[in-house]
Amino acid sequence: MFKSMIPNGNHSHIITNTIFKTFSRGKRTATTINAATQKIVNQLSALSASRKQPKLIRLCQEDLIKHRTIVNAWKVFKRQREQKRTAQLKKQYESIVNAMEDLKTSSPELFELASEKPKKAVLFPLEMRTPTDYPANTPWIYNYSPPAKFIKAKKPTTPESS
């Protein structure tokens, strides 16, 4: 160092080296973690919420009022839809009750048949699908019959018995 301060043509390159030295605290080394650890770190960072918080929405007063109006209207719509739905179900329920009461007095045999309940769980057919936005070209098969293996084989009627 002291040598480099001496103006000497031979040591000019040393001068530049010493002056423009970048100082750092301690010894810095590139941190290398093995691939397996890196994978776990990646998985953790995918799970954690840090840096994934979206920015706080800053609305002006007008936009805020607009937003709240829309939200309120949507709530009213949803409430009315729910009330309508419940009223409809109630109506259906009452008509079921009335029909059964009626049947009870008018035809006890039919009432017995109607109020019979299966002991096992009755399941919806597997062919029933939840509707989608884009239905198939033939949305409904009108003359549908289940596959042959699902139809119970009827007992063959002999000509003698008939």
Next chain:
Amino acid sequence: MSVSRTFTRAFSNSSSLSRAGYSTVKPVHHLVKIEKAALKPNYQSLLVPKDDILAVGYKPTEIDQDRLLDHYHNTIQSDLMLHFYKHDAQKISGNKKRSWGEDSPYKMYRPQKKPVGTTRQTRDINPINFKNIPQLESVVVQIFNKHALEDSYLNISSRLLLSQITNVKAKQIYAKANILPWKMRAGKPCGAKVELTGVDMSQFITTLSELVLPRIRTFKGIKLSSGDRSGNITFGLDPEDVKNFPEIEAFQELFPNLTGLHITFKTTARTDDQARTLLSSVGFPFYKA
């Protein structure tokens, strides 16, 4: 130095000092916990309800059509009501805790007797009417990862797997008991769990019934015997089956040791048969084991 009884019983201030008295007023101040930190003006922004657009954690919830819920309201609900209708049906009372009787004052505050034959109460089964038609409440998806018992970092991948599949951040679950042969120690993380409701639930059910289960060759359905007798039905998926989830399929190398899943459907049905009928409406087959 004994204080004379006549003195202590005197109508004076000193009487209360020498008597071991007690208050009949229940001390409330240390039973009711008040989070005073929440009163800080810095935290006011955190007290805004999350569905408010001004809240810090605001997340719009209704951004999409819920196909499954719409189908339920449009088609299934009224069908179920008609199907489960039973004329002149009465409430079936559950197995409840029993009173010890009222003939003695000593029985007044005694904890009630356990239900007959069991330790848990069971629910009443009300006849189905237009108010209590069975509906899916939530879906609980749970992973038990036994490898995580030894190396807890292995639990991260099962948490991530669950979060990827369900779109909800999974909770870590911990071992409750010390079981030596399973190398289980209480407090060790050993799996993950999520409870899905609303749109996430519908999304998960549609993925499961339309994409995952049809691609499992050995899948026969949910066992008809499955259920907890109060309308909640559980079934499991093997590690091989979990690969069929579209979120996992493309990134199989990220999940080297896959674990199976337990999927529980919580319903408002009060019997398993009702729950099975409800589940079959969203496309789950059942089979007799």
